[in-house]
Every structure is written in C-alpha cells, then in structure tokens.
Amino acid sequence: MKDRWILSIFVAVFLAAFFIPFDQLNVQRALIEAFSLLQEYAREHVLLCLIPAFFIAGAISVFIKKASVIKYFGAQARKILSYSVASISGSILAVCSCTVLPLFASIYTRGAGIGPATTFLYAGPAVNVLAIILTAKVLGAKLGFARAVGAIGFAVLIGWIMHILFEKKPDAMDTQPDIVVEEEPESRPLWKTTLYFATMVAILVFVNWARPGTEGGIWAFVYSAKWVISTLLLLYLAWMIFAWIDKAERKEWTLSTWIFAKQIFPLLFAGVLVAGFLLGRPGHEALIPNEWVARWVGGNGLGANLFASVAGAFMYFATLTEVPILQGLLGAGMGKGPALALLLAGPALSLPNMLVIRSVIGTKKTVVYVLLVVVMATISGLIYGVIA
Amino acid sequence: MALSHENKQLDPDEFFLRRQKMDIRILGTGCPRCNEVEKRTMNVLAELGVAADVQKVKDIKEIAKYGVFGTPGLVINGKVKSHGRIPSLEEIKSWIQQEK
Numbered sequence: 001m002k003d004r005w006i007l008s009i010f011v012a013v014f015l016a017a018f019f020i021p022f023d024q025l026n027v028q029r030a031l032i033e034a035f036s037l038l039q040e041y042a043r044e045h046v047l048l049c050l051i052p053a054f055f056i057a058g059a060i061s062v063f064i065k066k067a068s069v070i071k072y073f074g075a076q077a078r079k080i081l082s083y084s085v086a087s088i089s090g091s092i093l094a095v096c097s098c099t100v101l102p103l104f105a106s107i108y109t110r111g112a113g114i115g116p117a118t119t120f121l122y123a124g125p126a127v128n129v130l131a132i133i134l135t136a137k138v139l140g141a142k143l144g145f146a147r148a149v150g151a152i153g154f155a156v157l158i159g160w161i162m163h164i165l166f167e168k169k170p171d172a173m174d175t176q177p178d179i180v181v182e183e184e185p186e187s188r189p190l191w192k193t194t195l196y197f198a199t200m201v202a203i204l205v206f207v208n209w210a211r212p213g214t215e216g217g218i219w220a221f222v223y224s225a226k227w228v229i230s231t232l233l234l235l236y237l238a239w240m241i242f243a244w245i246d247k248a249e250r251k252e253w254t255l256s257t258w259i260f261a262k263q264i265f266p267l268l269f270a271g272v273l274v275a276g277f278l279l280g281r282p283g284h285e286a287l288i289p290n291e292w293v294a295r296w297v298g299g300n301g302l303g304a305n306l307f308a309s310v311a312g313a314f315m316y317f318a319t320l321t322e323v324p325i326l327q328g329l330l331g332a333g334m335g336k337g338p339a340l341a342l343l344l345a346g347p348a349l350s351l352p353n354m355l356v357i358r359s360v361i362g363t364k365k366t367v368v369y370v371l372l373v374v375v376m377a378t379i380s381g382l383i384y385g386v387i388a
Numbered sequence: 389m390a391l392s393h394e395n396k397q398l399d400p401d402e403f404f405l406r407r408q409k410m411d412i413r414i415l416g417t418g419c420p421r422c423n424e425v426e427k428r429t430m431n432v433l434a435e436l437g438v439a440a441d442v443q444k445v446k447d448i449k450e451i452a453k454y455g456v457f458g459t460p461g462l463v464i465n466g467k468v469k470s471h472g473r474i475p476s477l478e479e480i481k482s483w484i485q486q487e488k
Contacts, residue, residue, distance in 0.1 A: 061421075061473065061474075062473070066457070066458065066472050066473070070457045070458075070472075073457065093457075093458060093472070099419070099458055099459055099472075101417065101448055102415075102416075102417060102448045102451050102452070102458065102459045103457060103458055105448040105449060105451065105452035106451070106452045106455065106456060106457050106458075107457075108452070109449070109452040109453070110452060110453075110455045111457075248476060248478075252474065252476065255424070255474075256421070256474070259420045259421055259424065262420060263419070263420050356448060359448075359449065360448065360449055360452075
C-alpha cells in the first residue's frame with residue numbers, strides 16, 4: 001500500500017474520531033447496532049456459510065478447467081451459445097468481482113463482441129458463487145433465486161440490445177486475431193470433479209438447513225438429521241480429497257481459498273459495520289430513521305424501484321457487501337421489489353467501474369449500457385415486487 | 389539507446405528481432421492472485437539465476453490485446469503461457485527454461 005493511502009486513512013480515522021458526537025444517544029445506539037450486526041454475522045454466517053463458500057470458490061478457481069467455457073467467447077463461436085454461456089459462466093469464471101472487467105475487455109476487443117461482453121459484465125457479479133450463497137443465506141432463498149434468474153435473463157436481453165445498436169462490421173472484427181485458448185490437461189475425469197463439487201455444495205446446503213415451520217414431514221426429518229448427513233458427507237469429501245487430489249493441488253486449493261478470504265473478509269466486515277451503524281439490524285433502528293428508508297424505497301412504486309436502481313448503479317459495493325446493506329434496508333422498511341432492483345444494478349455497476357468500461361467501449365456505448373441496466377433493474381424490481 | 393527500447397511496447401515479431409534478455413509480462417489489475425503469480429515468477433527467476441525484464445501490465449485494454457481470458461496472465465517473450473489461473477512453480481520453471 002502506498003504511503004499516501006495510509007495517510008488518507010489516518011486522516012479519515014482522525015476526522016471521524018474528532019467530529020463524531022459519541023455522547024449523543026442515537027450515535028451510541030447506532031454503534032451498538034453496528035457491533036450487534038457484526039456479531040450476528042460472526043455467529044450465524046461465518047463458520048457454516050462463508051467459510052465453506054470460500055473453499056468452494058477456491059476449488060472452482062483451481063479444479064475447473066476454463067478452456068471449455070472460454071471457447072464460446074471466441075469471434076467464431078455461434079452467437080446464441082455465446083450469449084447463453086456469457087450469462088451463466090460468471091459462476092465459474094468470475095469467482096471474485098475483480099476478474100469481471102478484464103474478461104469483459106477481452107470478450108469485447110478480441111472475442112465475440114459487444115453483445116456477449118455486456119451480457120457477461122452484467123451477469124458476472126450476480127451469479128458468482130459467493131454472492132449467490134450469501135444472498136440466499138442472509139436474505140432468503142427467494143430473493144437469492146430472483147437475483148440469479150433476473151440477472152441471467154436480463155443480461156441476455158441487455159447484451160442483445162447492445163449488439164443490435166452497436167454491431168460492428170464483420171470485416172473489422174476479422175483483422176483482430178482470435179482469443180488464445182490454452183490447452184490444459186485434465187487431471188481427473190469429469191465425473192470425479194462433478195461428484196466432488198456436488199458433495200461440497202450438499203454439505204453447504206445441509207449444514208444450513210433451516211428449521212421448518214411445521215412439525216413432521218420430510219423437511220423436519222432432514223432438519224433433525226442434518227448433522228448426521230453433514231458429517232457423513234464431510235467424511236466422504238475428506239476421502240475424495242485424499243484419494244483423488246494430489247498434494248500440490250491440495251496446496252493450491254488452500255492457497256486460493258486463503259487469497260479470496262484475505263481479500264474479501266476485511267471488506268465484508270467493514271461493510272457489515274457500516275450497514276449496522278447506518279441501518280441497524282432488522283427491527284432495530286440505527287442512525288438513519290426508518291421513515292426515510294420507507295419514504296424513498298418503501299413499497300413497490302415506480303419511484304422506489306427507479307431510485308433503488310439509480311442509487312445502486314452509481315454506488316460502489318465491495319464484493320458481498322451488498323448483502324448486509326440490503327439486509328439493513330429491508331429491515332428498515334425497503335420494499336422487496338426495490339431490494340431486487342438494487343441487487344441487480346448495484347454490484348454490476350459503480351461509478352469507478354463505469355469509468356473503466358468507458359475507457360474500453362467509449363462514452364456513447366457506456367451511457368447506453370448504464371441506461372439499459374437502470375431500466376432493466378427497475379423493471380425486474382417492479383415485476384418481483386408484484387409476485388413476491 | 390538500446391536500453392530505452394526495452395521499455396517500449398513491442399509487438400511479438402519486432403520483439404524477437406531485438407530481443408536481448410527474457411521479457412516477462414504479468415497481466416493483472418493488481419488483485420492478490422496476480423501478485424501471487426509475480427511472486428512465484430520472481431522466485432523461479434532467482435532460483436534459476438535467469439535475468440529477465442519483468443513488467444506488470446495493469447491496464448485492462450493492454451491486457452485484452454494479448455487475447456487472454458481472465459487474469460492473472462503470464463506472458464513470456466510475447467507468448468501467453470497461462471491465464472485465468474495461478475500456475476505452479478514447476479510450470480513456471482519449465483516455461484522459463486524453454487524460453488531461455
């Protein structure tokens with residue numbers, strides 16, 4: 001880190017310490033909320049949800065060979081396949097949001113062009129495994145599912161519209177050499193990799209199995225047996241790890257998991273503290289009064305959805321921090337529709353990444369893309385608000 | 389004068405004509421995974437005692453010019469060796485010995 005950055009952090013901390021009126025009751029209440037929310041995350045979400053999710057993310061980056069997916073982004077690939085693959089492949093290619101932009105630039109300049117590139121750009125942050133797992137765990141399976149489906153569907157639509165508006169002449173594309181597809185040797189058959197990932201996901205699902213509302217029935221039985229099932233699966237996973245994976249790969253897996261954790265945990269915890277300080281836990285008020293939240297993004301009106309989309313589009317969310325912020329807003333009276341709108345527009349766009357996108361595709365295309373994202377997020381919010 | 393040429397962006401063909409020592413580019417926007425690739429490359433170079441010009445390419449438009457998908461990427465003497473993953477020390481070692 002550059003010294004200039006360290007100095008600006010010092011200055012920020014100093015100014016906060018100097019000016020925040022800690023003796024005021026509402027500030028004290030907000031501080032308690034901040035740490036209560038942090039405690040809630042530490043107790044409810046870290047051990048059983050986030051840590052397994054990081055191991056899955058690490059495994060994806062080490063064990064899944066990406067060449068088979070990447071060939072669909074080439075200039076010669078069939079367009080319909082490019083769009084479909086672009087909308088869902090974020091889950092394995094963009095495990096963390098920092099890899100989305102370079103991939104976007106490559107698909108645009110060297111591969112399948114503007115359509116699939118923007119499809120990938122929009123869907124990537126929403127379908128990455130960490131985001132899906134944490135959204136479903138904290139905000140509920142319904143919103144997690146709506147986020148993934150909304151992102152995938154609208155990503156294809158946005159990409160297609162961008163393609164129609166800004167299609168390049170075919171001969172201009174041909175002068176660019178096609179993308180490099182690296183041949184990676186498969187170190188184990190596909191069924192082993194599949195079984196290995198399925199087991200990890202199953203463990204994650206079973207340890208987080210929620211107590212069902214009604215007694216009896218299959219769900220309640222699974223709930224009562226969840227630790228037995230999880231332990232058996234964990235033993236099976238341990239056997240696979242030692243029988244199928246060699247020592248070097250195990251080391252790589254641990255290292256990638258650690259790199260993700262090192263990068264994402266501090267930001268997520270800072271995000272949780274800020275969300276708790278400003279918005280509080282659900283049912284508790286912190287610094288921002290609930291009436292304000294209800295006035296701006298309550299209900300499911302066009303205004304609320306549009307406001308959530310625009311605010312989300314410009315605001316920067318570090319990886320996963322959209323989840324605690326949304327949790328705070330929902331608890332303070334935000335409508336379900338605007339929540340989805342914010343989830344769709346938020347992580348996909350921010351002021352800093354708009355500037356990077358602009359440097360790649362130019363001002364006109366960027367403006368159109370941002371407008372499309374805002375409009376689509378608003379529409380998805382309206383639809384979800386009605387059916388949810 | 390010869391030195392000042394080395395820092396310029398050369399296309400691969402031109403590069404081979406003027407090549408003096410190994411040229412390594414690490415493609416990545418500065419994420420921790422890219423730093424890991426840089427660290428490993430440096431370790432291998434030190435271990436093998438090979439002199440190389442190692443540059444980081446952080447601009448995403450420059451990265452896209454190499455036609456790679458996903459960062460971190462490792463380019464040795466204009467050839468893309470790996471992308472979208474962290475290569476192992478052994479792999480980096482063999483690529484550097486190939487290009488020496």
